[in-house]
Amino acid sequence: MKYAKTIIYSTLFSCTLTSCMINTHMVGNGGTGKQSTREKSFYIIGNRIKEADTKRMANGATDYSIDTRTNFVDMLINGVTFGILQTRTVTVKK
DSSP states (O other): OHHHHHHHHHHHHHHTOOOOEEEEEEETTOOOSSSEEEEEEEEETTEEEEOOOHHHHHTTOSSEEEEEEEOHHHHHHHHHTTTSEEEEEEEEEO
């Protein structure tokens, strides 16, 4: 019985592990990074429920970059909810 609990806990814990990742998208010539806006995107079991509106965040700019990352806070939320709720931080730099 003790062995089964160890396997179950190990499996649940490993399902909550994610790595830090970052994706960068350049629009136009990209942003200089002097101005930035940050929002979170939310997913429940992999299905998007709220996504950051990058066009609104860019506020009409023609040159900007979009960074989508999973940081420590996002991983903490993922771990506490056992992967049911996942978040990603989206930053638009102008």
